[in-house]
Amino acid sequence: MGGEVMFECKKVCHLPLETVNSTNTWVKENLCRLDPDQITCVTASEQTAGRGRFSRPWLSPKGENLYTSFYFTTPTNFPHVKNLGQVLSLSASALFQDLKIQTQIKWPNDLLLDKKKVGGILCETTPVGNKIGVILGIGINLNMTSELLGKIDQPATSLAQVSGREWNINAFLDRLIGQFLEDLKLLEREGFFPFQKRFNFFLSSKGENITCIDGGTRFEGRCLEVDEEGRLLLMLHNGKIHPVSAGEIL
Numbered sequence: 001m002g003g004e005v006m007f008e009c010k011k012v013c014h015l016p017l018e019t020v021n022s023t024n025t026w027v028k029e030n031l032c033r034l035d036p037d038q039i040t041c042v043t044a045s046e047q048t049a050g051r052g053r054f055s056r057p058w059l060s061p062k063g064e065n066l067y068t069s070f071y072f073t074t075p076t077n078f079p080h081v082k083n084l085g086q087v088l089s090l091s092a093s094a095l096f097q098d099l100k101i102q103t104q105i106k107w108p109n110d111l112l113l114d115k116k117k118v119g120g121i122l123c124e125t126t127p128v129g130n131k132i133g134v135i136l137g138i139g140i141n142l143n144m145t146s147e148l149l150g151k152i153d154q155p156a157t158s159l160a161q162v163s164g165r166e167w168n169i170n171a172f173l174d175r176l177i178g179q180f181l182e183d184l185k186l187l188e189r190e191g192f193f194p195f196q197k198r199f200n201f202f203l204s205s206k207g208e209n210i211t212c213i214d215g216g217t218r219f220e221g222r223c224l225e226v227d228e229e230g231r232l233l234l235m236l237h238n239g240k241i242h243p244v245s246a247g248e249i250l
């Protein structure tokens with residue numbers, strides 16, 4: 001990586017916005033206004049076209065939840081771009097743990113609370129000069145009410161539903177930024193290896209039979225753990241271990 005420092009000694013520049021289509025889309029449309037040598041954190045109070053993985057919608061009512069996109073660049077040979085979403089899911093999980101709320105991570109980076117989705121991460125990349133521009137969006141249902149949660153096409157919950165109290169979005173964001181910056185520095189220094197154990201602690205479906213889509217192909221097997229690269233290891237019915245590197249658990 002040519003000795004280039006990506007995250008060490010850097011600060012996060014917070015850019016709060018009101019209503020946007022999607023913070024990820026906003027970053028893509030405003031790339032030329034953002035400093036590629038900084039880490040920028042774009043937040044919105046509401047998204048009118050929030051997006052999830054696989055082009056699913058992300059319900060984003062005004063003032064209820066956290067909608068954030070981190071933007072930064074990495075050299076093209078940075079080997080851990082594929083782990084950035086997993087690392088951010090661990091940063092958020094650490095925060096929940098500090099709040100004595102036990103979340104799980106559904107591989108690769110969905111945040112679950114009581115087996116229901118409480119947060120999701122959308123990682124997108126785009127070329128920026130001779131670098132990779134990373135747009136890492138995270139949505140966390142902090143104060144969403146049961147009425148709106150019921151409109152989501154999969155079992156979903158919010159921190160408020162589980163804890164019975166309202167949460168301050170900016171205070172949560174400040175802590176997330178601090179934790180994520182520390183985790184980025186660790187990823188830069190030591191790679192995914194120090195995160196592997198943490199990830200396996202939070203991993204949901206461990207030991208269960210699951211169905212996965214990996215690069216368009218369907219696999220069924222027992223969910224074991226993630227390896228040192230963050231791939232999900234599946235024990236297939238024929239006893240072989242299949243590492244899932246891109247895709248999702250159905």
Ligand code: BTN
Nearest residue numbers: 022050051052053120121137139
């Ligand atoms: C998923 O679980 O499918 C990923 C959801 C990601 C949602 C966040 S909210 C902030 C950022 N802007 C978006 O449009 N999506 C991400």
